[in-house]
Amino acid sequence: MSSLLYFDCFSGIAGDMTAAALLSLTGAEKELRKALKGLPLGGYRLAVERGSSAGVAGTRVHVRVASGKGRARHLPDILSLLRASDLPPETASRAARCFERLGESEATVHGTTPDKVHFHEVGAVDAIVDVVSGCFLFELLGAPRAFCSALPGGSGEARSAHGRIPVPGPATLRLLTGARWRLGEGEGEMVTPTGAALLRAFDVSFDRPPEMTVRGVGTGLGHRELPVRPNLLRVVAGDAVAVAPGRDRVLEVEANIDDMSPQRFELLIERALAAGALDVAILPATMKKSRPGWVLRLLVPEERLEIVSSAVFSLSTAIGLRYHACDRLKLDRTVGVVATRFGRIRVKEATLPDGSVRPVPEYDDVKRIVRSGAATFDEVAREVASKWRR
Secondary structure (H helix, E strand, C coil): CCCEEEEECCCCECHHHHHHHHHHHHCCHHHHHHHHCCCCCCCEEEEEEEEEECCEEEEEEEEEECCCCCCCEEHHHHHHHHHCCCCCHHHHHHHHHHHHHHHHHHHHHHCCCHHHCEECCCCCHHHHHHHHHHHHHHHHCCCCEEEECCEECCECEEEECCEEEECCCHHHHHHCCCCCEECCCCCECCECHHHHHHHHHCCCECCCCCCEEEEEEEEEECCCCCCCCCCEEEEEEEEECCCCCCEEEEEEEEEEECCCCCCHHHHHHHHHHHHCCCEEEEEEEECCCCCEEEEEEEEECHHHHHHHHHHHHHHCCCCCCEEEEEEEECCEEEEEEEEECCEEEEEEEEECCCCCEEEEECHHHHHHHHHHCCCCHHHHHHHHHHHHHC
16 A cells, blocks of 8 residues: 555546546455445446556546436535435545535635535536445545645636536636646536535645656546547556665855836736746845845756746746755654644654654644634644643
């Protein structure tokens, strides 16, 4: 059983593609069919077949729904269905979390509450089976640490019960706030709501994954052909490679800037980080003509130098960059999740030289709770510390 999963969303992600990729990786069709018998949901047939897209072979999953069985549901209906199921408890819990997160995003978009959200496409039989299948297979793999590539945003519009909507869909985009996107890339809808919700339910990280020894690859095929790329999702399973503790090498990239409006730095920093920069700093300095200016300093993985440099040149007045390699010493870090009375909060766990662990709550999660008025920063910190120690 591998300790790491990497979701390579070259052509985006959907619920059926996720189930297909994990099924391709595990080969656990018999176990999946047995588990689905515990779902109190009828009127469908699960079809699993081998196929190809643009010459690349993979697994395709299709939930064939009987006529008249495709009704939409509210979030409480789906949660009740999962609670009444005989699914493995971990599977039912993760599937419920998937729909809850989707419900929260939909509620925010539509200005209502999660309980009143009316799931149309997502509440249909096929979507429920896709989500449950994905969660079951993820648990079968041992719920490993999961990482995800940048996501293609797609283009144009998608059909929905509310009419035609832009892609990525509003709820999808909100659900994956904090993810790395390549907006405008791809044809049509590349990331579906169920695909996005599964990524969140798997607690994927959009940071660069650690080096790994690959143990297996699963390929899940979508149901439409794309004009310039295969329509598939790859899931790579592996184990972290043992490296010299706390050491790696990055590039330190700099530019002197004295002729740019400070307002433009916000977008520059945003795009540089999206392009793969590990850190960005703006340092005040005095330039050669005694002008006040800035030193733009970025930490960049060697393989991302060209992409990050392109972003800097496109969004700043810099006409040249200097860079050199830097060796780094850093603490080993992992990301855990603790359940608190305010909801699930990610925690960065840094291992100190003496072997002790220093937990730090993820700022974005804490900020979301503080903005809601549920607690202060100090109250959230105390709650996380208490739950983490247990």
